[in-house]
Amino acid sequence: MQAAHSAGKHALLVADTGAGKTLAGFLPTLVDFCPSGGVQPGEGLHTLYISPLKALAHDVQRNLLAPVQEMGLPIRIETRSGDTPSDRRKRQIGKPPDILLTTPESLSLLLSYPDSFQLFAGLRRVVIDEVHAFATGKRGDLLALALSRLQAIAPDMQRAALSATVASPEAFREWLAPWGDVDSVTVVEGEKGAPPEVEILLPREERVPWGGHAAIWAIPQLYEEIRRNRTTLVFTNTRFLAEYIFRNLWDANEDNLPIAIHHGSLSVEARRKVEGAMARGELRALVATASLDLGVDWGDVDCVVQMGAPKGSSRLLQRIGRANHRLDQPSRAILVPGNRFEFLEATAAKDAVDEGRRDGEDFRPGGLDVLAQHVMACACAAPFDENALLAEIRASLPYAWIDETIWQRVLNFVATGGYALKAYDKFRRITRDTDGFWRLTHPEQAQRHRMNAGIIVDSEMLDVRFRNGRSLGKVEERFAASLKPGDTFQFAGLDLEVEQLRDMELVVRASRRGAMIPSYSGLRLPLSTHLADRVQAMLTDRAGWARFPDDVREWLEVQAWRSHLPAPGRLLVESFPHGGREYTAFYTFTGWNANQSLGMLITKRMEDRGLMPGGFVANDYSLAVWGLKKVEDPAPLLSPEILNHEFVDWVQDSYLLRRAFREVAVISGLVERQHPGKRKTGRQVTFSTDLIYDVLRKYEPDHVLIEAAWADARAKMTDIGRLGDLLDRAVGHIDHVQLDRVSPLAVPVMVMLGRESLPQGSVDDELLLEAETLAGAAMQLDPLEDEEE
Incomplete structure (x- = not known):
């Protein structure tokens, strides 16, 4: 890292956990502050450290202080996040530390202040830790834009990114490089550690x-x-x-x-x-x-x-x-x-x-909602020239694709809200002055932006507090709304009884009674394509079954004997009766999101063909659909053109696009969650975004936020890429098996029927009992064969 720094290069350090990546990332900084380095503490912000997690920033601060003290360097190191007190945040702008540890969101807010030009003018280095954790998502989009702005303020600033689990160093090297200058980034490979x-x-x-x-x-x-x-x-x-x-x-x-x-x-x-x-x-x-x-x-x-x-x-x-x-x-x-x-x-x-094989998400074009937020942050800092800002934005990989037409659409949206909304003053945030510069329509717009800026749009949360004011944390508003005084639930490891729900707080007291557990809709971790392919390969590697437990090996052996096993490059589909219904199981290995989307589309096609579908259930590996009539041929249900029209119609008529629109509307600043002294409830935010969504769908269907919502719905909520690959593979490569009962491979998804909306864990005992009943039918040998044996 020091060699790359001395050569004036940016650096990507890929090294195993425990190799000292973080300290290596800071080494050039510490060398600069040594007596021979020529940099004096207190001269301004020297190094910016970007972390994906608040906890990581605080941990790094603890671990960095020890070597700094051992070296006798009078360096001031501080953290800045949403948890930092307001007085300290204000002081950090006027009297910055030598090293500041922060997150992408907090950095973006810093760049929205007029003082940011002075704060970052002398910035020498930016260290991005665990870069794989957020570079491919919207937080990475925001950080890439912030890096371009920092590079414009401090042209000699050097970038360093650290990771132990980058699957494709070349792709991350391109993301790190300013202006697409990949040759300016050196990849540093760390020493290999002991295998886990x-x-x-x-x-x-x-x-x-x-x-x-x-x-x-x-x-x-x-x-x-x-x-x-x-x-x-x-x-x-x-x-x-x-x-x-x-x-x-x-x-x-x-x-x-x-x-x-x-x-x-x-x-x-x-x-x-x-x-x-x-x-x-x-x-x-x-x-x-x-x-x-x-x-x-x-x-x-x-x-x-x-x-x-x-x-x-x-x-x-x-x-x-x-x-x-x-x-x-x-x-x-x-x-x-x-x-x-x-x-x-x-x-x-x-x-x-x-x-030593790693997996990871692919890079995709930057989100237009994130770009709109960044444009607003730049306007809060100072009036800007649109051509200069566009050039700065294009210097980042996620937004190198932005052309003049898209840029004007984004500017128009930030300025007026778009064609269908421009008659409303509340959406007018920036305006072009007589000199051609874009500036805020009113100074209060800066405060509104800073109160609402951010990328992470969680479900609306309510504070959980004891009567004495002590905070325990937050639970989802939807969950809190289901509670009444006297109800009990479990949170922060405690059994709690609800005393009252007031404003945005859930007031509780400790309880000795049994408790429910809060159910979060939160993040569902996706199954990586890499692991999905490995699992599918295992199913056909019979020699490899020898290392499996006896019951797992028997499960696969009976599946192979009674039906088929999913083969690479092919799609196994099974149809069988159960409980007076006709079931069809699709073994897709595409992950929960893609399977949920496929279930919606297949049931719609079944309905159009008179198969009288009743519902479906999905997990990461398979999808089970049931109806009153048997599926004789699954091929028409899986034709690739299902994504051309039916997918579009389904997404537009479902909650998915509305949910995606809610997120992009909040991120772009069109809908504000916070006002001075007041915060909108989740219900109020949903009502506002739904109202705007309906107006845009009717009067401006090509609105920039509709486009952004579609991009999110395709990529995140429906996993359209994996779904498209599956449908392409299904053409002419379907193994359809008609069975007289549930198959062993179908049991794990079948036991979830009717339970998919319930919290995982709370019904596990009941699921296991039902699984044993299903498994008995699936694994049972035919009577005639029993006699022969």
Whole structure:
């Protein structure tokens, strides 16, 4: 890194966890502040560190202070995020630290101040940690635009990006390069560390479950593991499962071991308390979500547990790296599958980690809603020339595609809201003056922008507080609205009773009664294409079945004997009767989003063809559709042209596009969540966006936000790319099998019928009972064959 810095190059450092990436990223900065470096502390902001997580920024601050103090450097290091007190944020602009640790959103807000030109004028370096975690999404779009602005303010600024799990260094090198100058970026490969030790936990003297995702069967074995270790970090894929697993562990905690929980909905105080306890080695176990799976350096963690399917080898590798966090010692991890397909997925992920294979999302064009937010931030800082700003924007990879026509549409939207909305003064935010510069229509627009700017649009949340004012965190407004005084629920590891719901607060008290658990709609982690392909390959590799548990091997053997196994490059479809209905199962391996979309489209086609569909259910691997009439030929239900018209009609008439529009409307600043002294409820935001959406659909269907919403709906909510690949593959490559009963492979998705809208985990016991009934039918041999044997 120092060599690249000395040569005036930008750098991408790819190195294993524990190799010292973060310190390497800061090394040129520390060298500059050494007596021979010629830089004096207090001369202004020298280095900007960008982190995807607030927790990571605080952890880096702790770990960076030690070497700085050991070297005797009087460097001032501070963090800045949404949790930073307002007085400190104000001071940081007037009297900046030497090193500032922040997030993409906080950096964008800093750039919206007139003082930003002075603040960043002397900026020497930007260090982007865990770049793989956000570069391919909207946060990466926002950061790419911010980097272009910083480069314009400080032309000699050097960029450095760090990651342990970049699947394609060349793609990230292109993203990091200003003006597409890839030759200005040097890729630095770090020393390889000890290979991780990964094992898959299996039930003792029992079978791998057929259904369910919470893997509660493993709690006794997990607790034994926690007792053996100094510190165990237990990862879950959702906040709901974090609360659920924590409660079950706490119930099993007969030794009263210090076990804690951490996720993004908890209060700042609660998160900081847990992070501090972990840093001091005071916890024996911590149950967490993705809020802690990036870069946090706790050397005393000697085992990482992944509850449920890992969904991607890079994500798993990142989480495994939290154990030991030393280059010369292997990180130890245990994967706990919730069902048989998850066992296959865990095995595929373990194989990928053993082989050093990584996966990741592809880069896509930058979002127009993010661009509109950035334009507004630039206007808040100072009047701008549209040609100069366009050139600056095109210097970033996500927006190199922006042409003059699209640019004018974005400018027109920020200025007036668009053709259909320009008659309303509330949407007039910027105007062009007589000199040709764009400026704010009123100074108050700057405050409104800063109060509402951001990329992450979560479900509306309500504060959970005790009567004395102590905050525990936030729960979804939709969940809170379902509660009444006297109801109990579980949150932050506590059983709570509702006292009252007032304004944007849920007032509670501790309870000794049994509790419900908050159900978050939150993020559903997608199954990576890489792992999906590996799982499908396993199904046809009969020689490889020898390493599977007996019950899993028997499951696949009976499936092969009774029906077929999904073959690479082909689509297996099974039709069978069950419970007086006709079912058809499609083994797609395209992930939940694509399967949900396909289910909607197939049931619509079934209805048009008189097959009387009743519904469908999906998981990451398969889709089961049921109706009153048998599907004799699935090919007409899967023709690729289904995406040309029916997909468009379905998305426009469904909630998907409205939901996508709500997000882009908030991100672009068209609809504001915050006003001075007041915050809109989620219901009010939804009402506002739905009203605007209906107006634009009718009077301006080519509006820039409609276009942005379509891009989101295709990419994020329906996974249209994987769906299109599946339909193309299905042409002439369908293996359709007619069966007289449910097949073994269909059991994991069939047990979810009627349960898909319920919280995962709470119905696991009932699901397992139903799974055993289904499995008995699926695995039963025919009577005649029983007699012959």
